[in-house]
Amino acid sequence: MKKKSQKRATRIGVCSALAGGAVGFALGMLFAPKRGPDARRRVAYQLEQFTAQAEGFLRRLLRSGVESEGRRNSDAVVEDAEARADHIRNDIDALMERLRQASQEVDQTD
Structure with missing residues (x-):
């Protein structure tokens, strides 16, 4: 019974860490002041760091x-x-697409 509890706690910890990282990353990108290529470079770098x-x-x-x-x-x-x-990468890709579209809309209105 103790081993099941330990296994479950480990799994919950891993999932929580991944989910927390993804949420923090997504919020950071949504409120990031940079646009366009700078944001994409930043996303790529942070995704590499998060993966590592x-x-x-x-x-x-x-x-x-x-x-x-x-x-x-x-x-x-x-x-x-x-x-x-x-799954997190797919969510980040979707967010990046939304950021790209929003950036294009802002550029068109300027």
């Missing part, structure tokens, strides 16, 4: 101590994290 941090977090998590059962289930956790990261 998530990968590092997953590596540390996998190395950190939950042996036997945790090791057997690590593939499932990684797949779940990758699926969530893909």
